[in-house]
Amino acid sequence: xxxxxxxxxxxxxxxxxxxxxxxxxxxxxxxxxxxxxxxxxxxxxxxxxxxxxxxxxxxxxxxxxxxxxxxxxxxxxxxxxxxxxxxxxxxxxxxxxxxxxxxxxxxxxxxxxxxxxxxxxxxxxxxxxxxxxxxxxxxxxxxxxxxxxxxxxxxxxxxxxxxxxxxxxxxxxxxxxxxxxxxxxxxxxxxxxxxxxxxxxxxxxxxxxxxxxxxxxxxxxxxxxxxxxxxxxxxxxxxxxxxxxxxxxxxxxxxxxxxxxxxxxxxxxxxxxxxxxxxxxxxxxxxxxxxxxxxxxxxxxxxxxxxxxxxxxxxxxxxxxxxxxxxxxxxxxxxxxxxxxxxxxxxxxxxxxxxxxxxxxxxxxxxxxxxxxxxxxxxxxxxxxxxxxxxxxxxxxxxxxxxxxxxxxxxxxxxxxxxxxxxxxxxxxxxxxxxxxxxxxxxxxxxxxxxxxxxxxxxxxxxxxxxxxxxxxxxxxxxxxxxxxxxxxxxxxxxxxxx
Amino acid sequence: xxxxxxxxxxxxxxxxxxxxxxxxxxxxxxxxxxxxxxxxxxxxxxxxxxxxxxxxxxxxxxxxxxxxxxxxxxxxxxxxxxxxxxxxxxxxxxxxxxxxxxxxxxxxxxxxxxxxxxxxxxxxxxxxxxxxxxxxxxxxxxxxxxxxxxxxxxxxxxxxxxxxxxxxxxxxxxxxxxxxxxxxxxxxxxxxxxxxxxxxxxxxxxxxxxxxxxxxxxxxxxxxxxxxxxxxxxxxxxxxxxxxxxxxxxxxxxxxxxxxxxxxxxxxxxxxxxxxxxxxxxxxxxxxxxxxxxxxxxxxxxxxxxxxxxxxxxxxxxxxxxxxxxxxxxxxxxxxxxxxxxxxxxxxxxxxxxxxxxxxxxxxxxxxxxxxxxxxxxxxxxxxxxxxxxxxxxxxxxxxxxxxxxxxxxxxxxxxxxxxxxxxxxxxxxxxxxxxxxxxxxxxxxxxxxxxxxxxxxxxxxxxxxxxxxx
Numbered sequence: 001x002x003x004x005x006x007x008x009x010x011x012x013x014x015x016x017x018x019x020x021x022x023x024x025x026x027x028x029x030x031x032x033x034x035x036x037x038x039x040x041x042x043x044x045x046x047x048x049x050x051x052x053x054x055x056x057x058x059x060x061x062x063x064x065x066x067x068x069x070x071x072x073x074x075x076x077x078x079x080x081x082x083x084x085x086x087x088x089x090x091x092x093x094x095x096x097x098x099x100x101x102x103x104x105x106x107x108x109x110x111x112x113x114x115x116x117x118x119x120x121x122x123x124x125x126x127x128x129x130x131x132x133x134x135x136x137x138x139x140x141x142x143x144x145x146x147x148x149x150x151x152x153x154x155x156x157x158x159x160x161x162x163x164x165x166x167x168x169x170x171x172x173x174x175x176x177x178x179x180x181x182x183x184x185x186x187x188x189x190x191x192x193x194x195x196x197x198x199x200x201x202x203x204x205x206x207x208x209x210x211x212x213x214x215x216x217x218x219x220x221x222x223x224x225x226x227x228x229x230x231x232x233x234x235x236x237x238x239x240x241x242x243x244x245x246x247x248x249x250x251x252x253x254x255x256x257x258x259x260x261x262x263x264x265x266x267x268x269x270x271x272x273x274x275x276x277x278x279x280x281x282x283x284x285x286x287x288x289x290x291x292x293x294x295x296x297x298x299x300x301x302x303x304x305x306x307x308x309x310x311x312x313x314x315x316x317x318x319x320x321x322x323x324x325x326x327x328x329x330x331x332x333x334x335x336x337x338x339x340x341x342x343x344x345x346x347x348x349x350x351x352x353x354x355x356x357x358x359x360x361x362x363x364x365x366x367x368x369x370x371x372x373x374x375x376x377x378x379x380x381x382x383x384x385x386x387x388x389x390x391x392x393x394x395x396x397x398x399x400x401x402x403x404x405x406x407x408x409x410x411x412x413x414x415x416x417x418x419x420x421x422x423x424x425x426x427x428x429x430x431x432x433x434x435x436x437x438x439x440x441x442x443x444x445x446x447x448x449x450x451x452x453x454x455x456x457x458x459x460x461x462x463x464x465x466x467x468x469x470x471x472x473x474x475x476x477x478x479x480x481x482x483x484x485x486x487x488x489x490x491x492x493x494x495x496x497x498x499x
Numbered sequence: 500x501x502x503x504x505x506x507x508x509x510x511x512x513x514x515x516x517x518x519x520x521x522x523x524x525x526x527x528x529x530x531x532x533x534x535x536x537x538x539x540x541x542x543x544x545x546x547x548x549x550x551x552x553x554x555x556x557x558x559x560x561x562x563x564x565x566x567x568x569x570x571x572x573x574x575x576x577x578x579x580x581x582x583x584x585x586x587x588x589x590x591x592x593x594x595x596x597x598x599x600x601x602x603x604x605x606x607x608x609x610x611x612x613x614x615x616x617x618x619x620x621x622x623x624x625x626x627x628x629x630x631x632x633x634x635x636x637x638x639x640x641x642x643x644x645x646x647x648x649x650x651x652x653x654x655x656x657x658x659x660x661x662x663x664x665x666x667x668x669x670x671x672x673x674x675x676x677x678x679x680x681x682x683x684x685x686x687x688x689x690x691x692x693x694x695x696x697x698x699x700x701x702x703x704x705x706x707x708x709x710x711x712x713x714x715x716x717x718x719x720x721x722x723x724x725x726x727x728x729x730x731x732x733x734x735x736x737x738x739x740x741x742x743x744x745x746x747x748x749x750x751x752x753x754x755x756x757x758x759x760x761x762x763x764x765x766x767x768x769x770x771x772x773x774x775x776x777x778x779x780x781x782x783x784x785x786x787x788x789x790x791x792x793x794x795x796x797x798x799x800x801x802x803x804x805x806x807x808x809x810x811x812x813x814x815x816x817x818x819x820x821x822x823x824x825x826x827x828x829x830x831x832x833x834x835x836x837x838x839x840x841x842x843x844x845x846x847x848x849x850x851x852x853x854x855x856x857x858x859x860x861x862x863x864x865x866x867x868x869x870x871x872x873x874x875x876x877x878x879x880x881x882x883x884x885x886x887x888x889x890x891x892x893x894x895x896x897x898x899x900x901x902x903x904x905x906x907x908x909x910x911x912x913x914x915x916x917x918x919x920x921x922x923x924x925x926x927x928x929x930x931x932x933x934x935x936x937x938x939x940x941x942x943x944x945x946x947x948x949x950x951x952x953x954x955x956x957x958x959x960x961x962x963x964x965x966x967x968x969x970x
Contacts, residue, residue: 155885
């Protein structure tokens with residue numbers, strides 16, 4: 001026992017030392033500047049290899065989709081790869097006219113359709129044919145996928161973007177002699193975006209929903225869990241949006257969304273790798289200085305009302321059963337945020353996690369069982385998530401009961417100090433292990449700047465976790481893991497439903 | 500409300516006027532030459548027990564990690580005990596060592612935020628570790644125990660069997676996984692080690708003795724390449740490992756070659772019914788080749804133009820122009836020791852399934868009958884050549900590459916030869932390899948989805964449909 005205490009103390013000392021060194025060392029390599037228009041840059045120098053990673057964090061996501069237009073933030077993200085007034089077109093002046101013609105015909109078509117039962121089917125057919133022809137005409141001016149081709153042929157790797165609930169992220173890496181190419185391409189797509197091939201890309205976005213949600217048992221289950229958990233807050237909608245909303249999106253919706261949310265003060269950019277800060281600043285001013293200053297957009301006003309009772313929902317599926325449970329929890333700025341991180345780690349980190357030990361290793365009723373501190377995102381009050389994948393011959397009911405049993409232990413017993421220390425050590429080591437990836441770091445730096453006002457939170461957040469006590473763990477478990485604050489969703493085969 | 504709108508409107512007007520400013524041209528950008536790539540120095544030794552050792556110093560972070568590469572693989576599974584290799588690899592670590600149970604290892608390692616893991620894949624076994632620098636000795640000790648004295652305790656054998664039975668029960672839940680699996684099994688042949696799969700009856704036949712025997716046959720020093728990198732001192736680490744592994748002196752006859760692939764095409768259109776999806780998931784193609792193929796570079800560039808990046812023909816047609824799919828890609832499958840699979844795969848909306856497959860066949864036919872455009876070839880080659888530096892963006896990549904090349908008996912400058920070969924690829928090369936190596940008459944086409952929604956039936960592809968019964 002004494003040996004264990006000594007080990008704990010040594011570990012504690014070592015990690016405190018390690019942490020202080022980390023931040024101090026790291027700070028020397030970071031330079032920050034804000035352009036006059038409000039756009040913030042974080043530059044991290046790592047000169048070991050002649051490569052550099054770029055990450056643009058836009059503080060707008062699917063929560064900002066207007067009513068009836070879910071999927072719009074995601075749709076805009078796709079449009080951001082369609083090029084500029086110069087890239088992606090064979091003749092921009094003609095293309096612009098052709099695109100305007102598409103919109104004019106589409107307006108007429110929508111007008112007719114909106115008449116509902118009084119609409120003239122013949123006129124709708126004619127307009128549909130004209131629309132199809134107009135889209136074809138506009139497409140004839142397009143040099144398709146030119147924007148991404150330029151990135152790829154210049155050696156760009158890891159190019160992609162993602163639309164989340166809270167944010168939209170654009171990222172890739174280049175050989176470091178081509179830094180200026182990124183400045184040109186990235187600034188232009190957010191200075192004068194061109195909504196070319198909008199309606200074809202809308203089909204692609206619709207396919208993405210079919211692939212990720214409609215054709216995936218897990219996707220369907222998540223969609224149901226969110227819709228049940230959130231009655232009012234937009235976390236109720238999957239970031240990809242609802243089918244018919246996507247099918248109705250228009251260019252003008254995307255334009256409005258762009259001008260409201262893609263404003264410099266609402267964006268953060270990180271550049272990590274073989275880059276000189278002075279050079280980055282010169283290029284930032286040259287290229288991004290052109291973005292017009294605009295006021296920051298308002299956050300989501302809607303506050304999810306307090307949940308007053310358990311909600312339960314079943315998804316019938318031929319797939320094998322899965323169970324997910326969400327407990328309401330506050331947002332990332334709440335004082336209990338680090339306690340939830342510790343809880344998630346206690347429950348499901350590695351082979352020592354409580355859920356793995358109990359449900360998977362000892363009782364063998366689950367193939368996997370784990371917890372997530374935050375779902376589906378972190379900026380607004382969200383869910384502490386638990387899930388279990390029953391093993392053959394074991395049921396969702398059995399697993400649900402076992403999950404609650406583990407949570408009850410967290411409420412009634414003091415957490416094992418060795419286990420608490422172990423998760424803290426792992427969280428710290430996880431940070432150290434993340435420090436050798438330019439692209440990973442660039443993403444992290446923008447996230448912490450945008451969400452906490454300072455990238456240093458990447459390091460100081462570890463101190464918050466260090467301060468979490470066994471009492472905190474017990475108090476938070478008791479306060480939040482209550483039946484009335486939970487939503488339970490599971491998949492089952494029809495046969496089991498009939499029972 | 501009104502104020503916000505007018506602000507938005509003002510922004511739009513402003514943006515429009517800014518857009519009128521001349522947009523700089525990408526072609527006008529001048530790039531300085533790329534700084535020289537620093538290729539880190541890997542030191543190689545042979546320990547006294549016959550293990551090959553590779554060491555690479557990297558002092559950026561206080562971390563040490565490594566892996567042992569073992570000549571074994573699930574290609575050596577006995578036909579009546581498929582899964583033995585995978586299970587042995589897993590229980591080597593979870594079943595604990597002479598000194599400690601698996602659960603004790605979990606506590607010990609996770610308490611140091613360290614890991615030791617073991618697995619066996621198709622053509623190699625791997626035991627790896629990762630440690631904070633100050634715990635290097637303790638973690639290395641566990642690493643050695645797992646490699647040299649695993650105990651394969653019964654409870655963890657039972658646990659992995661439960662896990663695998665679960666994955667067998669769930670293997671038909673996701674349509675994309677079904678398409679990939681059925682395609683692979685059909686092309687390699689379901690009766691060969693490359694195309695067979697684990698069933699419950701195999702698990703019933705696998706006992707602890709089988710694990711011990713499998714382990715004994717393959718895990719011995721002369722059959723292992725050991726690589727360690729991170730915040731280490733080469734001479735010191737070499738001495739530590741010599742001392743640590745010095746007493747591990749077991750030996751076995753050399754491991755035989757992996758079984759050969761029998762190249763027998765299995766052409767046809769195969770369909771598996773999956774009613775609960777709104778897309779059809781597909782995979783089609785035939786045997787690819789090996790990495791030491793003299794045409795490997797040309798084949799890679801050819802497949803890249805067909806379906807590699809966003810700029811590829813398939814993405815262009817099926818996704819961008821037709822809007823049928825979100826995900827579609829093609830690659831020339833090449834492996835080190837045996838032929839991989841040339842594969843076109845993706846998922847398309849159900850109603851356009853047959854049309855999409857027809858378009859894919861047309862695009863392949865175009866590759867076989869006409870030269871690619873200069874711009875396409877240049878873009879594909881530039882993509883490889885300009886991103887070449889990312890092969891060296893982390894020192895550990897050089898170490899892993901070197902060990903892998905040695906393991907498969909490839910020349911150590913393989914990557915640089917590939918770079919040269921890509922630079923030399925011509926349009927004529929592309930057309931020649933497409934003609935010679937893509938054989939539409941041999942295509943195995945697998946589609947998984949809801950046939951009721953297909954619109955045009957799959958039979959329009961011109962061959963009888965062979966139904967796959969999902970088990």
